[in-house]
Amino acid sequence: MLINAMGLIVADHDQVHLGELTGPRALAAVPFAGRYRIIDFILSNMVNSGIKTVGVLAETKYRSLMDHLGTGASWDLDRMTQRLFILPPFINQSIMRGAQTSDLSGLLNYVENGNQKYVVISDSNVIMNERYEKLFEKHVESGAEITVLYNKDGARFGSPVISLELNKQGRVVDLLLDAPHLANDNNFLGLSIISRDLFITLLEAAIARGFNEFTQLTLLRMFPDLDIRGCEHDGFSLRINSVATYYSASMRLLESKVRNHLFRQERPVFTKVKNEAPAEFVTGCKASNLLSSDGCIIRGEVSNSVFFRGVDMGKHSVVKNSIIFQDVVIQDGVVLEHVIIDKDCVIRSGVELKGQPDYPVLIGKGSLV
Amino acid sequence: MILAGGQGTRLGVLTDHVAKPAVPFGSRYRIIDFPLSNCTNSGIEAVGVLTQYQPLELNKYIGNGHSWDLDRNSGGTYILPPYQSIYGSDWYKGTANAIYQNISFIDRFSPKYVLVLSGDHVYKMDYSAMVRQHVQTEADGTIAVIEVPWEETSRFGIMNTDEDNRITEFEEKPKEAKNNLASMGVYCFSWQALRKYLILDEEKTGSDNDFGKNVIPMMLADQQRMYAYTFNGYWKDVGTVYSLWESNMDLLDKPEEINLNDDSWRIYSRNPIRPSHFVGPNAVMDRVAVTDGAEIYGTVIHSMLSHSVVIEEGATVKDSFLMPGVVVKQGSCLDRCIVGMNTIIGADMQVGPDVTDGTNYYENERVCTEGITVFEQNLIINDGAKINGNSMIYMPTANEGFNKIVVGLNERELAMEV
Numbered sequence: 001m002l003i004n005a006m007g008l009i010v011a012d013h014d015q016v017h018l019g020e021l022t023g024p025r026a027l028a029a030v031p032f033a034g035r036y037r038i039i040d041f042i043l044s045n046m047v048n049s050g051i052k053t054v055g056v057l058a059e060t061k062y063r064s065l066m067d068h069l070g071t072g073a074s075w076d077l078d079r080m081t082q083r084l085f086i087l088p089p090f091i092n093q094s095i096m097r098g099a100q101t102s103d104l105s106g107l108l109n110y111v112e113n114g115n116q117k118y119v120v121i122s123d124s125n126v127i128m129n130e131r132y133e134k135l136f137e138k139h140v141e142s143g144a145e146i147t148v149l150y151n152k153d154g155a156r157f158g159s160p161v162i163s164l165e166l167n168k169q170g171r172v173v174d175l176l177l178d179a180p181h182l183a184n185d186n187n188f189l190g191l192s193i194i195s196r197d198l199f200i201t202l203l204e205a206a207i208a209r210g211f212n213e214f215t216q217l218t219l220l221r222m223f224p225d226l227d228i229r230g231c232e233h234d235g236f237s238l239r240i241n242s243v244a245t246y247y248s249a250s251m252r253l254l255e256s257k258v259r260n261h262l263f264r265q266e267r268p269v270f271t272k273v274k275n276e277a278p279a280e281f282v283t284g285c286k287a288s289n290l291l292s293s294d295g296c297i298i299r300g301e302v303s304n305s306v307f308f309r310g311v312d313m314g315k316h317s318v319v320k321n322s323i324i325f326q327d328v329v330i331q332d333g334v335v336l337e338h339v340i341i342d343k344d345c346v347i348r349s350g351v352e353l354k355g356q357p358d359y360p361v362l363i364g365k366g367s368l369v
Numbered sequence: 370m371i372l373a374g375g376q377g378t379r380l381g382v383l384t385d386h387v388a389k390p391a392v393p394f395g396s397r398y399r400i401i402d403f404p405l406s407n408c409t410n411s412g413i414e415a416v417g418v419l420t421q422y423q424p425l426e427l428n429k430y431i432g433n434g435h436s437w438d439l440d441r442n443s444g445g446t447y448i449l450p451p452y453q454s455i456y457g458s459d460w461y462k463g464t465a466n467a468i469y470q471n472i473s474f475i476d477r478f479s480p481k482y483v484l485v486l487s488g489d490h491v492y493k494m495d496y497s498a499m500v501r502q503h504v505q506t507e508a509d510g511t512i513a514v515i516e517v518p519w520e521e522t523s524r525f526g527i528m529n530t531d532e533d534n535r536i537t538e539f540e541e542k543p544k545e546a547k548n549n550l551a552s553m554g555v556y557c558f559s560w561q562a563l564r565k566y567l568i569l570d571e572e573k574t575g576s577d578n579d580f581g582k583n584v585i586p587m588m589l590a591d592q593q594r595m596y597a598y599t600f601n602g603y604w605k606d607v608g609t610v611y612s613l614w615e616s617n618m619d620l621l622d623k624p625e626e627i628n629l630n631d632d633s634w635r636i637y638s639r640n641p642i643r644p645s646h647f648v649g650p651n652a653v654m655d656r657v658a659v660t661d662g663a664e665i666y667g668t669v670i671h672s673m674l675s676h677s678v679v680i681e682e683g684a685t686v687k688d689s690f691l692m693p694g695v696v697v698k699q700g701s702c703l704d705r706c707i708v709g710m711n712t713i714i715g716a717d718m719q720v721g722p723d724v725t726d727g728t729n730y731y732e733n734e735r736v737c738t739e740g741i742t743v744f745e746q747n748l749i750i751n752d753g754a755k756i757n758g759n760s761m762i763y764m765p766t767a768n769e770g771f772n773k774i775v776v777g778l779n780e781r782e783l784a785m786e787v
Contacts, residue, residue: 034645035661073435074787256664259644265784268642273436273787275637277629278396278673279646281654288652293645294397294660295630306645 002050003136005118005193006111009042012059014215015160016125019243020342020364025064028056028124030246031325031343033253033262034293034308037068038240040271041127041262043075048267049132051120052082055110057214062088068272075270085110103212108203111196119199123190123216127249128237129262129269132193135231139193142170144229146198146219149191151233160241162188162217164230172228175220189233192216236261247340247360250306250323254289276309284315300330314349321357325365345369370471371404372464373488374421379609381735382745382763383709388420390488391427392613393692393710395620395629396673397660399430400607402638403493404486405437405446410634411496415444415478418488419467421460424450430639436787437637449474463578469567475560483563485556485580491616492553492604493627493634499557499598509562509593510585512536513555513600525551526581528597536595539586550597553604556580562593603627610737614707617673617690621656639786641676641693651682662784667697677784687721692746694783705739705758709746711779720756727755728774735761749777 011028021030028039039056046054054077058065065086071077072084090106111119118139120132139147150164164186165174202219211218220228236258238249252258263269276295281287286301295310300317307313308325314332323340330336331349338355341347342365351369355361363369377389384392390401401418408416416439420427434446449471451460461467468475468485475483482503484496494513503511514528522543528550529538540546566584570576576583589595603626605616619626629636643662648654653668662677667684674680678691681699689703694711697703701714704721708714719727722740737743740758744750748764754774756762765775 036644254647256647259647263644265782268785269644270642270787273640275635275640277636278658278660280624281648281657281659283656285654287648287654288650290648291645292648297630298654 003118003120003132004116005051005120005132005136006114006116006196007046007051007054008107008111008119008121009039009046009054009056010121010123010214010216011039011056011062011065013123013125014213014217016241018240018246020362021243021246021340022061024061024365026058026061026124029062029065029068030240031308032127032240032246032250034291034306035274036269036271037065038124038127039065039068040075040269041129042122042124043077044267044269045128045130045132046120046122047075047077047270049120049136051132052077052079053085053114053116055085055087055107057087057107059089059213062086070272074272104203104207104214107214108200108207111199111203114196116196119194119196121192121194121216121219125240126190126237127240127262128189128233128235129264129267130233130235131267132191134233135191135193138229138231142229143227144171145226146192146194146228147231148172148216148220148228149189149233150186150230151189151237152185152187153237153239161239162220164188164220166230170229170231172220172223172230175223186230186232188216188220189237189239190216192219194219238262243340243360243362244358247323247338247357251304251321253291253306254304259291274309300332300334308343322360339363342367370417370419370468370475370483371401371408371486371488372467373401373418373427374424374461374467375489376422377489377608380613381610381737381743381761383610383613383707383743384423385745385763386423387426387746388423388488389608391430392607393675394491394607394613395617396658396675397640398636398638400491401427401431401488402437402636403491404488405431405434405439406634406636407492407494407496408484408486409437409439409637411494413484413496414439414441415447415480417447417449417471417474419449419461419471421451421467424448430786432639436639444478447474463576463583464580465567465570465584466578468563469571469578472564472567475564480560483558483560485558487554487606489608490554490604490606491627492600493602493631493636494555494600494604495634496555496557499555499600502596502598503557503559506534506596507594508557508596509559510588510595511557511598512585512595513553513557514550514597515553515600515604517549517551519546519549522546522549522551527551530597534597534599536589536597539581539589541581550599552581553600554581554606555600556585557598562588566591566593610707610741610743611739614690614705614739614741618671618688621658621671621673641784641786643676643784649682652680667699681716694781698752703742706742706744708744709748711746711781711783712744712748713750713779714744715750715752715754715776717753718750718755720754720758720760722758724755724757727757728760735763737761747779748775749779750774751776 011026077084089102159178279296292307293309302319310327317334325343335352339361373390377384439446646663649666656671659674666682667680670687673690675693679696683699689706692710696713698716700717745763
């Protein structure tokens with residue numbers, strides 16, 4: 001079934017920050033799984049669900065996100081009428097005179113211009129490979145005003161987590177943020193569906209009241225006035241709420257069952273095409289439990305790690321339990337353990353960096369170590 | 370104009386169902402990616418691809434040319450099969466006839482110069498430098514040449530030139546060569562000159578309508594200004610099973626010769642929609658090139674693995690080129706193999722030149738040389754089979770004795786490529 005909905009991806013999250021990983025880029029643009037960015041999973045889920053109009057709400061640091069998304073062609077979202085819309089902060093003349101920096105009229109404009117019946121809204125901190133049929137069917141069947149997706153594994157992933165108190169009809173009756181002792185453990189998965197008409201009404205009201213930011217939390221907080229219901233997700237998902245959960249989620253990619261959950265031929269995950277050369281494993285290298293990508297040259301010893309595209313790893317280097325981003329150069333004789341190294345870094349010969357499994361060392365983009 | 374219609378019979382079963390330019394190459398490419406990428410990198414924006422033999426896979430692969438940045442407002446990629454007209458219809462009889470039948474296509478762009486290229490060569494070449502020389506020498510035709518070892522001159526079309534690089538004589542496969550500059554099958558022509566000689570050649574009865582055999586000798590005989598353009602770099606005609614195997618091994622042994630990591634001259638291709646490749650806990654990787662979606666749990670030595678290849682634990686792959694989607698099951702040992710797309714190699718198989726107690730497939734006409742074994746695409750090969758080197762394995766017809774080896778067709782679909 002194709003869902004008659006437009007998509008909205010919230011690229012930043014006002015509570016989720018991944019240290020230096022989200023320093024230069026939006027949360028949605030954080031690289032994940034060797035050749036993807038987090039947003040690729042969300043965009044692909046939408047496209048695989050038949051959603052062909054997708055807006056990406058970008059608040060700050062959106063250069064890298066826009067660079068990645070381009071025209072949307074990689075996701076087949078560069079069509080005549082239905083396509084990708086990037087929604088940067090909207091500044092109009094009346095606001096120029098006032099104190100505010102932007103308002104929600106850019107978002108309102110996007111939603112008003114749609115002709116679909118519903119809007120599917122997604123945050124950028126949960127990775128899964130799903131079609132949205134079940135959420136959609138449940139929403140239509142129950143007659144709720146908003147239906148939100150949740151599952152019960154949030155507690156293990158640390159804060160921030162929004163847990164939902166549901167009544168017998170599945171209606172949201174309370175909302176707890178990072179509750180220390182979870183009574184119910186129904187944790188929001190950052191995905192909701194709402195009718196476009198209602199969304200327009202809510203946005204208009206928000207603009208009239210001077211709100212300049214949209215988050216799903218604001219929407220959820222309207223539970224006393226709106227019929228918001230939960231839909232339990234029983235499939236696989238990975239939450240990314242912190243550097244530690246980013247690290248552990250990445251390490252779980254080394255399990256074949258996790259990869260089988262996330263990468264299915266019938267629901268492909270699309271990303272920007274790079275045309276790198278094939279990866280090269282040269283004589284004398286040792287590789288085990290390695291997820292690596294095109295353009296890598298592996299000369300040293302590497303285990304339990306994720307290598308993004310174009311990593312150049314020198315001889316006699318030892319890399320364990322680490323995540324190495326695109327185009328990083330690891331020179332000869334380097335020792336890395338439990339580290340995350342962002343794009344374009346150079347790790348000079350002889351350097352040793354060691355973190356801990358629950359506290360990996362994170363080296364920011366473009367550093368020379 | 371890229372000539373991509375040839376059957377490529379010397380590749381045996383690898384070109385039974387696909388045209389040679391669409392044959393996979395070098396882990397993540399098809400052969401035609403090289404001329405297409407050379408065109409886009411040389412700033413050529415209108416490209417005609419002449420297809421004839423088994424064009425479906427090639428047509429699907431090229432699509433609108435988007436993957437090579439050849440989907441342009443003016444120009445772009447055009448697939449040009451033979452067509453019907455009020456004068457009748459005809460297959461492309463030879464390389465020159467293929468261009469002749471598309472004269473009105475070329476006229477539509479009113480070009481001053483036309484490049485005629487082969488769809489089955491592996492090389493990186495800046496055609497714009499060749500066109501520049503063509504303009505500077507006021508040539509009617511320029512032929513790219515490459516120096517070959519003197520002892521191999523008898524295999525090539527040799528150009529004899531004067532001190533200004535003007536071609537004085539063309540000798541096809543000479544016994545006693547006077548020069549070692551071999552034609553690469555890459556031509557630049559002034560369109561009006563070529564147009565005239567294509568029409569003249571067509572009027573000649575008994576002509577093979579071939580550039581090398583007919584058109585170029587005729588232009589030389591008529592004292593047209595024909596120049597050689599010397600190319601320095603890696604160039605290979607991957608026309609035989611051995612040269613296909615060897616050029617894949619070249620990528621592993623001499624990666625600097627055709628540097629695929631060169632940012633200024635990328636080779637573009639369709640990209641499979643697959644996750645990063647995975648190297649398992651007990652895998653051994655020694656001189657291996659690999660790309661998206663491959664999963665390696667066994668031992669791989671000196672081999673080229675394409676997308677979605679799976680090497681199970683306990684399997685060994687050596688000196689081999691595996692095309693997309695190939696599965697090698699546990700305990701199997703492949704040596705000097707080329708395995709076609711999507712073929713499943715059963716468990717505990719032994720294939721290679723050192724296997725002597727296996728089955729020979731020399732009886733039929735389709736055999737390999739140099740100890741190489743070739744598997745056709747989409748086969749399911751029986752567990753425990755032993756196959757000697759030089760064999761060519763394909764789907765058996767009723768009266769052939771492969772039935773114990775090939776047990777079925779693999780109908781699983783390969784990952785989407787964009």
